[in-house]
Structures are given as structure tokens and as C-alpha cells.
Amino acid sequence: MSKFALPALPYDYSALEPHIDTMTMNVHHKGHHQTYVNNLNGAIQGEHGGQFKGLSIENIQRNAVKAPDAIKATVRNNGGGHFNHSLFWTLMAPTGSANSAPHGDLKQALETEFGSVDEFKTRFNAAAAGRFGSGWAWLCMDRSGKLFICSTPNQDNPLMEGISEHVGIPILGLDVWEHAYYLKYQNRRPEYIAAWWNVVNWDKVVENYSHAKQQKTPVFDVPLA
Incomplete structure (x- = not known):
């Protein structure tokens, strides 16, 4: 059965310098985000995760409140962590590579x-x-x-x-x-x-x-x- 995987960043770890430093991006992506992915996979592939198997990360968010008590906190925290960070990386870009203001x-x-x-x-x-x-x-x-x-x-x-x-x-x-x-x-x-x-x-x-x-x-x- 397929598992969620860590998405690649759409830029280099150093690309947001000096505003967001390289070390933080490394730890944040490879450390924190990877942990959310691992924990979410463990929860939905375990004995209590049947209703979440095959759901998109969006639908896991929408149904987190319905998770069995045994995995509810894990799905809520780590499913949220995976969704939030996967979105977050796309919301940033190196200075000068995108419009600098809403339009x-x-x-x-x-x-x-x-x-x-x-x-x-x-x-x-x-x-x-x-x-x-x-x-x-x-x-x-x-x-x-x-x-x-x-x-x-x-x-x-x-x-x-x-x-x-x-x-x-x-x-x-x-x-x-x-x-x-x-x-x-x-x-x-x-x-x-x-x-x-x-x-x-x-x-x-x-x-x-x-x-x-x-x-x-x-x-x-x-x-x-």
C-alpha cells in the first residue's frame, strides 16, 4: 500500500537567505516535516487507520475529527503537519523570482x-x-x-x-x-x-x-x- 512521502522543496535550502536561513530550512524540511510524514503513515497503516487508507491529505484534514480515539491525536497533529508544511513550502520563493506583492x-x-x-x-x-x-x-x-x-x-x-x-x-x-x-x-x-x-x-x-x-x-x- 502506498505511503505519503516527503515532497521536495521547489527551491534550494539556501534560496530564501538571508530572510530564512539554510540550516533552519534543512532542519524544518528534512527533520520536522519528515517526522510528520512518518507518524501519519504509521497511524493510517496501523490497525485503527482503515478509514483513512487511500484518502488524500486534504480529506484527512476534513475527517480528522472522525478518527478513532486510538489515533485521533496522531492523525490531527501529523496529518495537519504534513498538509500545512506541504502548502507552506509553495508559499515562499527566492526574492525576485515571483511577484513581490498581491495583484x-x-x-x-x-x-x-x-x-x-x-x-x-x-x-x-x-x-x-x-x-x-x-x-x-x-x-x-x-x-x-x-x-x-x-x-x-x-x-x-x-x-x-x-x-x-x-x-x-x-x-x-x-x-x-x-x-x-x-x-x-x-x-x-x-x-x-x-x-x-x-x-x-x-x-x-x-x-x-x-x-x-x-x-x-x-x-x-x-x-x-
Whole structure:
């Protein structure tokens, strides 16, 4: 039976320097993300994982609340970790290789919902900096087509109906676990957040927004071994 595999990064580990350092990218991808993949595979291939065998990573998110008690925490945490990180890598690009600002319909939607792109960033930064402990900040679309900002704890995400307080399709997400920034920024999370905007792949975010308008989740590589 096929297992989930670690997706390759769409750029070199050093490509996001100086904003995201090479060592952090190595540890984050090869260490943390690989562990989520391994643990998820172990849970869904074990004796309690039958209902999750063959499901896409998206559908595992949507059904995490229904997992048997014996594997519920593992599926929630590691399935979320695999989905979140597989999306996260695509949301960044080396400086100069993608549009440096939102554009098209997404730019207009951000201005309509938040007043300006700068105000959107201010509110997103507050969600990311204000997440107590480990978690994520998100820009999402709800079922009515409205954009909203939220944060989730640990490896939860807005696809997790019955778990997440805010349900919607994630368009942009920022990892604010300490492992995402501590080697370079130590306890200076706001500095990491500010630096991250320099490597946001706005072309991908615009693509995600286009999918969300059709109530489709972002497209990214989820390889099987």
C-alpha cells in the first residue's frame, strides 16, 4: 500500500537567505516535516487507520475529527503537519523570482475586505505574533467567498471542521512554531514575521485565491512512496 512521502522543496535550502536561513530550512524540511510524514503513515497503516487508507491529505484534514480515539491525536497533529508544511513550502520563493506583492483579483479582494494591502498585513502580523505558543496564521476564504484572517494552535488548520474554530480554505499560511525561526531569530518572532514577507510567493497565493473562489483547496505536490 502506498505511503505519503516527503515532497521536495521547489527551491534550494539556501534560496530564501538571508530572510530564512539554510540550516533552519534543512532542519524544518528534512527533520520536522519528515517526522510528520512518518507518524501519519504509521497511524493510517496501523490497525485503527482503515478509514483513512487511500484518502488524500486534504480529506484527512476534513475527517480528522472522525478518527478513532486510538489515533485521533496522531492523525490531527501529523496529518495537519504534513498538509500545512506541504502548502507552506509553495508559499515562499527566492526574492525576485515571483511577484513581490498581491495583484489582480486578490489585491482587489484584500483592499475590499481590509481597506488596503498594508492593513491586511498589519492584521495578519498581529494574528501571527499573537498566537500563544506554537501554531499558524492564515488568510482564508469562507463558504460565502469572504476573506478572513485567523490563527490555529499546533498543526491545526481551517480545513478541520469540528476541530478548528474558524473553517475555510487556506490561501496563505505562516508557520510560527519556534522551529520555523528560532535558529536565526531566537525569541524575536515579530522580526521573523517581517522578514518572511520578503519571500512570500504572491503568484502562488493568487493561484490559491483563484481556486478558493471555486471552493477548491490549493494545489501542491503530495507524493506517495
